[in-house]
Amino acid sequence: MWRDLEPLGRNAGSGGYRRYAWSEADVECRAWFRAQAEGRGLAYEVDRNGNQWAWLGDPEAQDAVVTGSHLDSVPDGGAFDGPLGVVSSFAALDELRGRGVEFGKPLAIVNFGDEEGARFGLACVGSRLSAGQLGVEQARRLTDADGISLPQAMERAGYDPTAIGPDPERLARIGAFVELHVEQGRALDLSGDQVGIASAIWPxxxxxxxxxxxxxxxxxxxxxxxxxxxxxxxxxxxxxxxxxxxxxxxxxxxxxxxxxxxxxxxxxxxxxxxxxxxxxxxxxxxxxxxxxxxxxxxxxxxxxxxxxxxxxxxPVVEFEHALRDEIARILQGASDRLEVPVLGTGAGHDAGILSGSVPTAMLFVRNPTGVSHSPAEYAAEDDCVAGVIALADVLEGLTRR
The missing domain is CATH 3.30.70.360 (Alpha-Beta Plaits)
Known part of the structure; x- marks a missing residue:
């Protein structure tokens, strides 16, 4: 998966990524997501705001466990911010199927659109629209540096922008959303841990x-x-x-x-x-x-x-303590660790936007340099694998509760 995704939207000069919302590179990433979903026999759909969903189980059922992140980038961004969460979600599903896990709840993987806000100047557009935190008229007025509006960009990319807006019915189906992300800092590197749990997002x-x-x-x-x-x-x-x-x-x-x-x-x-x-x-x-x-x-x-x-x-986002504590218990039980590090972050995420509508949590994977939003962004393969296993353990525990 990583090899297939890696060249999409990469700039040969800088070595960084230019996967701007609804651009050609973004459309290629979205096609990759759809291929990963359909290749696993998952039910694929795009919601009214252009967010992509891949479902295992009944999409209309309640109390679904959802994971995922985003595939777009900042200008000349790194390979891991966003895509690591999406790739790890599919890999975690493969791991759970390999374990023979029987899911007691629907499971979904999501790619939220325009998380970075690099093109239209507003972060987390896809999740903000769905959560009702971005008004429809305000969204329609968003333009890029060339004067192209958000609806025009969506239409040029082959998506219908007429239905954008709050999506409370879809969010009501979600019992928990867990986003895995590369850490954008060095807290885990300094503590010697491969995986941590988010406590809060700074305002x-x-x-x-x-x-x-x-x-x-x-x-x-x-x-x-x-x-x-x-x-x-x-x-x-x-x-x-x-x-x-x-x-x-x-x-x-x-x-x-x-x-x-x-x-x-x-x-x-x-x-x-x-x-x-x-x-x-x-x-x-x-x-x-x-x-x-x-x-x-x-x-x-x-x-x-x-x-x-x-x-x-x-504003400040305090992730739901009950879900955070449950995830900590799951990870401690799966690895016999006495404690899983809990850390705050100054970076915004879709999980933070959704926290006002559904129970959300985040897992962080160690970043040895702390560098992010740069081509130098990096996570070691063994840490990425540890993140996949941790996410799989969490999803297994949450779908069985």
């Missing part, structure tokens, strides 16, 4: 900062006469680092758009996107408020106008 959001100045000639305009938005933006980037460091949080300006974007032109507009995350809401509020205050002061100093728009936000 996080994305903010767009629009600095508007005055375009002018870079060679003839005196420094004192300039209204250069790049200066305000640059100082804001440094302020973000300072505020995050002081609060023990993280803040990143990782995307920028400049107009007119000429080497010999002072910009008229610098648009930067802030991603900030913290262990609790109060800390996150402190960081973002500090960054906004500094940005407005810098803008005033340089005669620049500033608009700040919060484009997305996800």
């Amino acid at each position: 996080h959001g994305r903010w767009r900062f629009d600095f508007r100045g005055e375009a002018n000639h870079a060679g003839t305009t005196r420094l004192v006469d300039r209204r250069d938005p790049m200066l305000s933006y640059a100082e804001t980037v440094l302020a973000a680092r300072r505020e995050a460091h002081l609060a023990g949080a993280v803040a990143t300006f990782g995307k920028i758009s400049v107009e007119p974007n000429g080497v010999n032109a002072i910009p008229s507009l610098v648009r930067g996107w802030l991603d900030s995350r913290a262990a609790d809401q109060a800390t996150l509020d402190t960081v973002v408020t500090g960054i906004e205050k500094a940005a407005r002061e810098y803008a005033d100093t340089h005669g620049v106008e500033l608009d700040i728009v919060r484009e997305s936000f996800t």
Whole structure:
């Protein structure tokens, strides 16, 4: 499975992946998912929001156990973020069939669409729509850098966008959702464990900062006469680092758009996107408020106008304690371990979006470098196999309860 999936959407220059939602690479990944489902005799379907499902047992029955993740990527992302969870789900099903397990509940594997938000600027679009956390009209207004709307992209990829929206009937069938994911950090590497359980997802959001100045000639305009938005933006980037460091949080300006974007032109507009995350809401509020205050002061100093728009936000997600504790008992019983590590994460996931609608949990697989959202992202084969076995043990335990 990994060999078949590995070349899809890979950029020869960077070695990273460009599997953007509803792009040609994404369509190829979706075809791979369908082939894996049908090759195992699973009932394949696509829901109203373009999420793919593969069912073992009656899809209409209640209390289903669902696993899976996503196949799309960030720009030049790594091979493991998302796909490891999908590949491991199919591999776990193969493992359970090899054990001769008789399932007492329906089992499903899912590929949620557009989890990374690389194309339309909003993460977890597929799961947000299904959970009713993204309005239909708002979704229809999402556009990519080329002005192509989400419905247009879906239609061009061969999917009908007219029915997108909340899907409470489908979510009501799910008794538990367990997402396996490569760890995006080094906690497991430092503890020496191959697999861990998620405790919570930090609150996080994305903010767009629009600095508007005055375009002018870079060679003839005196420094004192300039209204250069790049200066305000640059100082804001440094302020973000300072505020995050002081609060023990993280803040990143990782995307920028400049107009007119000429080497010999002072910009008229610098648009930067802030991603900030913290262990609790109060800390996150402190960081973002500090960054906004500094940005407005810098803008005033340089005669620049500033608009700040919060484009997305996800509050802290505490995974259901009862399900988390049950998974810990299953894993401890299967491996005779005294304790399974439980760790928080600053990364968002579909499991976090669904947590308000269904009981959710996450398993993490060790990442020896902690690197993610990069071609250097990596997990060793023996750790990946350990993740498959752990997921199989969990699915067996949950379908039998």
